Amino acid sequence: MPATLEHTNFTVADPDATAAWMCEVFGWHVRWSGASIDKGRTVHVGSDTNYLALYRPANPASPKGSSYTTIGGLNHVALVVEDLDASEAAVKKAGFVTSNHGDYEPGRRFYFHDNDRIEYELVQYDTP
Known part of the structure; x- marks a missing residue:
């Protein structure tokens, strides 16, 4: 059986605000939200089978450069x-x-x- 994607985790400025527009635009729902690593906050938003984990660290860094030219960029x-x-x-x-x-x-x-x-x-x- 091939692997299936369960979730992707990426950093956003405001996980709750991002989850809100995603629920409105994509018809998703918040599956879970709460404290996470490094005193951050995470919101899981998606369907019952897969989701996006929206993470905000306590002290976010500013983005640098284009994701298309940065190794590991989304x-x-x-x-x-x-x-x-x-x-x-x-x-x-x-x-x-x-x-x-x-x-x-x-x-x-x-x-x-x-x-x-x-x-x-x-x-x-x-x-x-």
């Missing part, structure tokens, strides 16, 4: 959605700017950055 988080147009409307309603729209075999996609400069790709695959 380049983007890609999510499959059922209705790309409705998802784009929700992203815009949350206050984010969409870009890099593209149609390609076998679907369509667009990107946006959140307030922490994290890039997201939303994709809808064509169904036969």
Whole structure:
């Protein structure tokens, strides 16, 4: 059996605020929240089977450079959605700017950055 992704953990400025817009835009729910390593705070947000762990350390460092040129950088988080147009409307309603729209075999996609400069790709695959 191949491995499946259970969660990804990344650092954000405000885990609760990030989880709130993710619940609104992606239809997710908060699975857990509380204190975590190094006197930080973490919020787990997603579905019943997989999630994102949103972590804020007690003393965050400033970001340095582009993730695309930094070894170990997070380049983007890609999510499959059922209705790309409705998802784009929700992203815009949350206050984010969409870009890099593209149609390609076998679907369509667009990107946006959140307030922490994290890039997201939303994709809808064509169904036969």
